[in-house]
Amino acid sequence: MIGVTATWVDDQGAHVAGGNAIRGSRVGAGPMGEVERGEAAPRRRIPFWCANGHETRVVLASEADIPEFWDCPRCGLPAGQDREEPPPAPRIEPYKTHLAYVRERRSDADGDALLQEALDRLRVRRGG
Ligand SMILES: [Zn+2]
Numbered sequence: 249m250i251g252v253t254a255t256w257v258d259d260q261g262a263h264v265a266g267g268n269a270i271r272g273s274r275v276g277a278g279p280m281g282e283v284e285r286g287e288a289a290p291r292r293r294i295p296f297w298c299a300n301g302h303e304t305r306v307v308l309a310s311e312a313d314i315p316e317f318w319d320c321p322r323c324g325l326p327a328g329q330d331r332e333e334p335p336p337a338p339r340i341e342p343y344k345t346h347l348a349y350v351r352e353r354r355s356d357a358d359g360d361a362l363l364q365e366a367l368d369r370l371r372v373r374r375g376g
Pocket residue numbers: 298299300301302320321322323324325
């Protein structure tokens with residue numbers, strides 16, 4: 249049993265070592281190196297502007313389709329290629345949620361007031 253176990257562990261170790269070697273070589277000569285060397289490859293810098301005036305230059309391969317919008321990395325708003333007319337900022341969800349929350353609280357408060365008023369009337373009628 250001990251001998252079999254030892255052999256199994258050795259095989260595992262050999263497999264792991266081989267895998268690490270392969271991964272290491274992939275990282276060294278992988279896509280990242282190709283990108284750095286890719287100056288010869290045709291690329292375009294496409295500027296995008298968001299509603300806050302942030303300019304984002306997106307490097308795209310010349311074959312790649314230019315996206316209509318690009319999320320601004322600074323503020324997260326959608327950015328477009330037209331500096332004069334950036335895409336409008338979408339309605340911010342937290343505000344809507346907050347507003348809905350406030351409305352719910354108001355309606356709850358109103359409901360409580362109405363309920364209390366009704367109870368008071370009932371008490372008055374029963375008391376009188
Ligand atoms: Zn922005």
